[in-house]
Amino acid sequence: MMKTEDISLFHRIVETGSLVEAADLLNLPKSTVSRRLQALEDELKVKLFHRQSRAMTLTASGSHFYDKTLSILGDLEQTLMELTDTQAEIGGHLRILMFPVPELLDIANGIFEFMEHNSELTVELIVSTEPQDMIRNNIDLAFMVEDSFNENEMVAREVISEELHFVASPGYLAKAGTPVLPEDLEKHNSILFRYPNGRIFNEVPFGNDMKIAVKGNLCLNSIELCLEASITGRGIAFLPTKVTREYVERGELTILFEDVEPYIGKCYLVYPSRRFISLASKRFIDHMMDALERCNLGQGCGREERLRGSIKSWV
Template identity: 70%
Template structure:
């Protein structure tokens, strides 16, 4: 019995469809079907109820999935221990990155990991759209807090990001500039929807206060949020690196400059109910070290100038 066939069986379970699993794995459907049939013949059990558009597990299939999940994880760990940390890894990683300011540092570190492991192939998906990591066969993701279900994920904190309120001069001329937190809820806010479906309308003000805001526009992209703010659609809350250039050239105004900014957190996450591959294990170790080194040597530190003041972001 090949462990690769068991891993393919897991992908079919997680996508719920032979066609979707074949597309994600970039394999012909006929190849996947043949290997699944060979696994069933070897086990002498039927693993799936086959339907026209979906496949559901039989009782035997469900039992086999539950039992083989920790077995695959143990095997990957054993291979890691036997091969040593210097051994190259192979396979394929699908990595989801939320469009955060540090995306270039993250992608550079990914490229370094690929150079260290030339047998590895990588797919990078940049998106703020909701994506089921299990169903979409995503191995790892860089996501903001509150953007994922903590009960379904293992999360490693990697980056802090200061977040500020911004508006265009045109909006402030039309609606007035809020000077106190009590004034903010009366303004039109540009709302943000996280990948998990939650709308970010209970916003932190400083370190200890939370305000309820409303608005007539909701987006799920920082780029769209920035464009809407520049066009005077309302007040937004964004990481300073996103808006820094426009604050410097006068196209945006940072509000409540004297209030200590809220610190958003970014996490490296992966599904808790799925075995983690050797490539993923090595990648996590590499990323944690790369980002820690990047911050320590100053390469990840960004200094934003707002009205002459220098404010460190990390």
């Protein structure tokens, strides 16, 4: 009898293009994946793939089956969600990508809380600023900052907003001077940041209605390293207020353009728009939207205590 799990496995092989990669992502022996695929083909009495060395390409029948079963699995998940008690535990596996934002621990604690209510669920968390093809890498959901994902390919729901401002060390300002006007930034050495999609963040928001082109001799993809570089006088950095607050209070960093309205950066919970969303994912999305709203309101989160405590590394 055909199993929905085997159809889902077939989808992973299509999306990775390889039995080996699909087996690795699903943490299954390659022999098991191969056997289950063969059983599916035998039941359908059609060949789903052309097998060429390690590469797997869809046959015409395989392509048709993939397109049709995407919507079928989506409808099945929707039906299960409608019929299932919303308080009942769910199982399955979620693979979640997280950009190392300052609220990383808040996100992680929300995930841990969800797992406590769903003991049959398994979860893999991946913290990275590197570009990831969510379909190919079998990533169900991701927490990413704006401009780091393709909006045409993703559904994005805002979960966190935070203030960002320009900072520099007193030593750097004593040597290079303090910028007063927006155009002064172009004459300074800025600490550049590279987004997960590969784009360098070299047009920086000034307030919430203009952008300034900046340049510098150091480019990083780590918030923690940007902070360290600014403290050690490498240049001007554009960082979240939560990250810099204690260093400003100690006099190790100076806030620039204090009379300008701070820019509001946003973090989103995103998922591929062209893949059906599992019941586990839908329940997870609802849970995290609620959990992070409580964090934003300062209820049951403990964010400030953790940021001032011993855990201060987000990468």
